[in-house]
Amino acid sequence: MKKKKNMKNTAGLLCMGVLALSLSACGSVNAQEIQTQPLSAASPVQSTVEATGKNTEAGQSEPEELFINLAKEALLSYFDVDMADTAGYSVSVQHMEAMPEFDAEAQTAVTFLPDELNLGEISADAGIDMENIQTKPMYDVTFTEEGKIKGIHLSYVDWKSSEKPVNAESAKDLAKDFAVSHGLAEESSLKILGSASTSSDTISVVIRHSEGRALVIGVDSLAGRVRFFEDMTEKSAVNSITPLEEGKGLG
Secondary structure, eight states: OOOOOOOOOGGGOOOOTTTOSOGGGEEOOOHHHHHTSOOOOOTTSHHHHHHHHHHHHTTOSOHHHHHHHHHHHHHHHHHOOOOSOOTTEEEEEEEEOOBGGGTBOOEEEEEEEEGGGOOOSOOTTSOOOTTSOOOOOEEEEEEOTTSOEEEEEEESOOOOOOSSOOOHHHHHHHHHHHHHHTTSSOGGGOEEEEEEEEETTEEEEEEEEETTEEEEEEEETTTTEEEEEEEEEHHHHHHHHOOSSTTSSOO
16 A cells, blocks of 8 residues: 555645644634634534533633544544544644635634654755655644634545546545535535646545535545545635636646
């Protein structure tokens, strides 16, 4: 089995050591922020969020622990990833303020960073081959200001290649099935706006699910499995697959 090193699509503007995009907008989540932002996550982890939220109000859980627990539940629910044991990982919770100039929405991000990627400060000439580094998978889970699941990204996953490679059309079918089966949107409301090969092994599909909102769903074209999804404005979603040069990318 070939070890695949899947770098995450950075459309979510998550704050992490390796993939940090805008640290100036990040900071630790504090208790006051949690108390003023009720949590009510999207299906299928809604009941867990509500129960955990009640414990927080009773002072039984720290804000960071709350989001970490919600992220674990989401990983298990959407991708069958069990992170009950985080040995070998550093787990961080970051809050990002909205950055309208980049069409970036406010969000809270939980990152499960494997020790192999926790490199600290590295110089530009360090010569580290991030594409071929031996590491455990990395996981990112983001939440909206209201506490709903916004997106989940899996990176550096070790998946067996599918016997039949995925093309643009089959990627659209996989993305649509994932959205419907995981309760991200009603099938009757979905409209596929396009797709694009956003990396050598990723096809990103944009699906409108409501007025002005869309899902970007990333399909691993080698394994034939969904590797990430993110809810964002329709404008941002379409921009994420729009080619820089006319005639390239859209499927």
